Amino acid sequence: MSSPALIEICNLQKRFSTPGGEIHVLRQVDAQISAGERVAVVGTSGAGKTTLMHILGGLDRPSDGEVRFSGEDIFALRGVALDEFRNRTVGFVFQFHQLLPEFTALENVMMPLLIGGVGRTEAAEKATELLGEVGLEQRLNHKPGALSGGEQQRVAIARALVRQPQILLADEPTGNLDSGTSDEILQLLNRMHRTRGLTMLIVTHNRELAASLDRILRMEDGRLVDDQLN
Numbered sequence: 001m002s003s004p005a006l007i008e009i010c011n012l013q014k015r016f017s018t019p020g021g022e023i024h025v026l027r028q029v030d031a032q033i034s035a036g037e038r039v040a041v042v043g044t045s046g047a048g049k050t051t052l053m054h055i056l057g058g059l060d061r062p063s064d065g066e067v068r069f070s071g072e073d074i075f076a077l078r079g080v081a082l083d084e085f086r087n088r089t090v091g092f093v094f095q096f097h098q099l100l101p102e103f104t105a106l107e108n109v110m111m112p113l114l115i116g117g118v119g120r121t122e123a124a125e126k127a128t129e130l131l132g133e134v135g136l137e138q139r140l141n142h143k144p145g146a147l148s149g150g151e152q153q154r155v156a157i158a159r160a161l162v163r164q165p166q167i168l169l170a171d172e173p174t175g176n177l178d179s180g181t182s183d184e185i186l187q188l189l190n191r192m193h194r195t196r197g198l199t200m201l202i203v204t205h206n207r208e209l210a211a212s213l214d215r216i217l218r219m220e221d222g223r224l225v226d227d228q229l230n
Contacts, residue, residue, distance in 0.1 A: 005033065006034060006035040006167075007067065007199070008066075008071075009029055009030060009065070012052070012065035013028060014048070014051055014060070024222050025048050026048045026062070029219075029222075029223065033199060033201065034199075035197075036193075037199055037200070037215060038193055038200045038215075040215070040216045040217065041203045041219060043219035043220055049203045050171055052219070056169060056201065057086060057167075057169045058075075058086040059086070069089065089167060090165050091165035091169070092160055092168075093157055093160045095173065095175040097152045097156045098156070099155055099156060104143055105144070106127050106128060106140040106141060108144070109127035109130060109155060109158045109159045109162050111159065112162055113127065133158070136154055148181075150177055153185055157189070161196065167201070168193075168200045171203045172203055173189070174204070174209060182206065190212070200213070215227070215228065216230065
């Protein structure tokens, strides 16, 4: 028996108005993602993958349709309630890390906790523990500019997980890395999935990464054209 759906995507559409007319970025996307699944989203550039990820994480709103998390439409939430859902339930990892360059690895990972009202001592303890889990216990006080690309991505993953989210959304997490480092990051993500029971949705052009996950959603021109189990 399959797990109940954690995320339900219902008739999702995203349109932008331009002087030349409407641009349809997402067109009637329907899908379900079960708790604990590892799902790849693939497709050519401009297929709507990143827009879908941003909407699932509450960073953007759809023009029509719903995203239900545990049965609740997240876009029925407003203001602080939506911010709280996003900050506590979802962790984000991006291709180019988006670390704050003036802060150390430890301070970057502490930041979501501090913003959430956790005291500095507790935030430092939790961030230190998580940086140890991703293999950076010797790099706590290094700023991003002193870290390799793979180390920066490890910091970004630690930052995404420090508030213990249920969902990890990753947009091309290996897209800026060489093949060996990409493999290391994939192994790290899979280990975090096992130890934390994460639900993961990963936008990727990396065929090996996509093939290693549980399911592949293929997008084309804003539509979900294929949904297959690996």
